[in-house]
Amino acid sequence: AQSVAQPEDQVNVAEGNPLTVKCTYSVSGNPYLFWYVQYPNRGLQFLLKYITGDNLVKGSYGFEAEFNKSQTSFHLKKPSALVSDSALYFCAVRDYTAAGNKLTFGGGTRVLVKP
């Protein structure tokens, strides 16, 4: 089975500083990787995905992620964090089952951006 891990439960960053949220993956074959964000009392919002192609993927709200095959990582980044980026971030991988292609999520990382 495919899996992803988010080693940090929480990341604190000052507004205007770079933001990085870490994700590592364990898959057989080529990985399909995703990042989602969850704001309080709201559902999950899609940020970006990697399927193939360029290792640097650009997504919504100024976020990007870098796929690194040798380090099996897919870290989410933003050059300059905003207070409004404070939320819960999930890394996910597409997992192949007999029932369908489901998403398997990491444990989540809470991001707190301080003014």
Added chain:
Amino acid sequence: SAVISQKPSRDICQRGTSLTIQCQVDSQVTMMFWYRQQPGQSLTLIATANQGSEATYESGFVIDKFPISRPNLTFSTLTVSNLSPEDSSIYLCSVDLSDGYGYTFGSGTRLTVV
């Protein structure tokens, strides 16, 4: 991307009762997914629902506790039966249109069992 309408957005239920959650998609989709997010936790897949067949449940989830209906290609319901406080969670439905927007999620149903 798909638009998913999920109802109710929240509910407070007595233990021993049941809650049925509805998920309506604005496009026809083959598979719909139901997830549970326990307080402070990540998302866990409950089951995959295909139209016209029985849902496929993940390890640890059973049909008697989480019956699912999938009457057509745009609609599904998840029932959480015989509620206990441990069922207090957010429940989300999801679809994949393979349209470049990844998997789309409903806004979730926050269930509190008292």
